[in-house]
Amino acid sequence: MSADTHRKPRKFVQDRDAVVWKGRYEPYDIVKEFLIALVVVVILVAGLAVVFGSPDDRPVTVKSWSTASPVDFAQTAITELDGTSGTATYGPPYNENGTAQSIGSLTPEHWLGVHHPIDTAQDYVLGPLATLPDSPQVQAAVAEYRSATATRQAAWTAAYEKAVANATYAHGKLVVPAGDYGPVGEIVSGLTSMARSGALDGALVSSNQFYGTDYTKPLLFIADGQYLANLAANQHLGGDEWGMMNETGQWPGQAWLWLYTLWYQVPPANNSTNGDLEVFATMIVLTTILALVPFIPGLRSIPRWTRIYRIIWRDHYREVERPTGGGPSSGSPPQVEGNAREPVTV
Amino acid sequence: MTIADPKAPRPDQADLDKAADRPEDADQWTARIRTTAVEALPPQRMLPDRQPAYVASWIYVFGVVTISALCVVIATGFVLAVFGPNWWHVSSTGLFVNSLHLWSVEVFFFAMVVHLWGKFFMAAWRGKRKATWITGVVSFLVSVGAAFTGYLSQQNFDSQWISTQAKDGINSTGAGAIFNVTNFGQMLMWHIVLLPLCVVALVGVHVLMVRLRGVVTPFAARNETPGGEPADTTGAEVQA
Numbered sequence: 001m002s003a004d005t006h007r008k009p010r011k012f013v014q015d016r017d018a019v020v021w022k023g024r025y026e027p028y029d030i031v032k033e034f035l036i037a038l039v040v041v042v043i044l045v046a047g048l049a050v051v052f053g054s055p056d057d058r059p060v061t062v063k064s065w066s067t068a069s070p071v072d073f074a075q076t077a078i079t080e081l082d083g084t085s086g087t088a089t090y091g092p093p094y095n096e097n098g099t100a101q102s103i104g105s106l107t108p109e110h111w112l113g114v115h116h117p118i119d120t121a122q123d124y125v126l127g128p129l130a131t132l133p134d135s136p137q138v139q140a141a142v143a144e145y146r147s148a149t150a151t152r153q154a155a156w157t158a159a160y161e162k163a164v165a166n167a168t169y170a171h172g173k174l175v176v177p178a179g180d181y182g183p184v185g186e187i188v189s190g191l192t193s194m195a196r197s198g199a200l201d202g203a204l205v206s207s208n209q210f211y212g213t214d215y216t217k218p219l220l221f222i223a224d225g226q227y228l229a230n231l232a233a234n235q236h237l238g239g240d241e242w243g244m245m246n247e248t249g250q251w252p253g254q255a256w257l258w259l260y261t262l263w264y265q266v267p268p269a270n271n272s273t274n275g276d277l278e279v280f281a282t283m284i285v286l287t288t289i290l291a292l293v294p295f296i297p298g299l300r301s302i303p304r305w306t307r308i309y310r311i312i313w314r315d316h317y318r319e320v321e322r323p324t325g326g327g328p329s330s331g332s333p334p335q336v337e338g339n340a341r342e343p344v345t346v
Numbered sequence: 347m348t349i350a351d352p353k354a355p356r357p358d359q360a361d362l363d364k365a366a367d368r369p370e371d372a373d374q375w376t377a378r379i380r381t382t383a384v385e386a387l388p389p390q391r392m393l394p395d396r397q398p399a400y401v402a403s404w405i406y407v408f409g410v411v412t413i414s415a416l417c418v419v420i421a422t423g424f425v426l427a428v429f430g431p432n433w434w435h436v437s438s439t440g441l442f443v444n445s446l447h448l449w450s451v452e453v454f455f456f457a458m459v460v461h462l463w464g465k466f467f468m469a470a471w472r473g474k475r476k477a478t479w480i481t482g483v484v485s486f487l488v489s490v491g492a493a494f495t496g497y498l499s500q501q502n503f504d505s506q507w508i509s510t511q512a513k514d515g516i517n518s519t520g521a522g523a524i525f526n527v528t529n530f531g532q533m534l535m536w537h538i539v540l541l542p543l544c545v546v547a548l549v550g551v552h553v554l555m556v557r558l559r560g561v562v563t564p565f566a567a568r569n570e571t572p573g574g575e576p577a578d579t580t581g582a583e584v585q586a
Contacts, residue, residue: 014572018473018563021398028397037407038414045418045453049445056435056444057503093523101518108520115523213531220528223510232507243511247497247504251448254497256455256490276518291483294471303469304565312468313564316400320567 066195070169076225080120082157088120101277128203138190141183156182405464415454422447478555485548492541498533
């Protein structure tokens with residue numbers, strides 16, 4: 001005799017258990033239903049594709065950015081050189097310079113550390129400039145900058161960063177108010193020219209391999225500037241406008257991310273330095289709750305309390321609750337699914 | 347020399363068909379798996395031609411619409427994969443296929459969300475169907491990931507903006523170290539290989555569970571005791 005034979009049946013719980021259906025069965029051609037649904041979906045999708053199409057706005061390149069907004073490019077370039085840009089001060093997984101987001105004593109960013117190392121001065125400015133052929137002035141400027149002390153470098157870049165805020169671009173040249181910038185002016189002007197020629201795009205994606213598919217460096221560089229953010233703001237894609245769940249134009253985007261994006265619109269995440277981690281933690285908790293609803297008393301009773309099921313199964317209840325009828329399960333004793341026992345009828 | 351009749355059943359095959367469950371093979375792994383699978387999901391349960399009478403609501407359609415849309419998503423994604431990631435940017439035909447892919451994803455998620463909430467309000471986890479509910483929720487989550495990596499793989503302004511925004515959330519959890527949303531090659535692989543495999547596998551398991559456990563029965567009616575016999579078959583309670 002097995003141990004199961006001795007197991008005491010559990011008490012029947014409406015929100016956990018179900019009875020075995022003893023009522024009527026009706027013909028149901030499941031294959032036909034699937035094929036009809038497939039045809040309807042194909043027609044619907046084709047109609048939507050013909051009428052609305054899909055967006056495909058051209059990507060921003062370093063060339064297009066520096067051509068359309070050379071001053072913004074130069075202002076960004078100097079922050080990459082002096083290590084004050086968003087990427088330079090980000091922290092893991094790009095470098096160790098930033099303050100990682102945390103909840104209490106948990107700082108998950110540090111758990112796996114730096115995996116995509118970026119030294120913005122070397123990777124975005126000095127390294128690419130070193131690849132420029134036939135540019136003795138630029139190479140001399142780079143050499144002078146490299147040989148200077150850190151204090152001297154910081155003095156040059158700080159002065160230039162202040163001056164470039166009032167820079168203009170005219171006649172193919174970056175015009176910056178005069179000052180003691182050492183070689184920094186030549187470096188930033190050289191990088192701007194390189195960017196406008198398109199050469200910087202290639203330099204940023206080049207690697208030890210011929211085929212490259214990792215655009216981390218150019219994407220983060222572009223994102224450090226204001227140009228990309230301004231284009232996104234013009235398309236109402238900013239983080240305060242439900243951000244990345246949207247697409248350019250009027251396309252629906254990732255509407256299913258609405259709950260994730262919602263938390264960025266309200267406190268505490270919308271004004272917290274740990275906002276991203278707080279939103280993720282919130283979503284992990286809510287998602288876990290959703291998956292475990294069947295185990296959570298109270299939550300699993302919501303369907304019964306709201307009684308929406310009576311709309312879904314309205315035909316069934318109409319039939320069962322007819323004054324003359326005993327319902328489809330009448331005449332046969334109820335059998336409970338699983339090892340629950342039916343309650344005593346009083 | 348005799349020539350065998352090609353239409354005649356091979357005696358060894360017929361013998362095999364008859365003796366599908368030989369006692370001496372009871373401990374064989376293959377035989378045990380087959381026996382267990384057929385017992386759990388006999389053909390009549392796997393592809394039923396009858397359903398309980400209460401399975402008569404439009405809400406049940408959204409499950410099959412979800413699977414239909416997934417088929418269109420996979421088919422259009424297959425075409426996009428055949429021609430490569432640049433094709434739809436330079437070809438009007440490619441752009442149309444991309445539009446089909448986009449809208450099939452939108453229909454897929456719409457149907458899936460309606461299906462999910464429909465099942466929630468039916469408390470469809472009742473009667474040993476908790477795993478069915480959980481695989482459904484996990485399927486939804488993995489589908490969100492599959493769609494998300496698709497947006498990252500578009501190679502256009504949208505993918506640039508979404509990836510540079512999304513990196514902060516991913517990086518804050520530490521996952522950015524191994525899941526780099528700004529790495530086009532990595533995201534494309536996740537989008538067209540890893541996550542579709544996971545979605546199809548999860549949906550397959552989910553459907554098998556639905557077939558295994560059947561469709562959840564309704565809550566007790568007003569004239570029934572929950573889980574028990576009808577309390578009052580005269581309908582007095584309803585009339586009151």
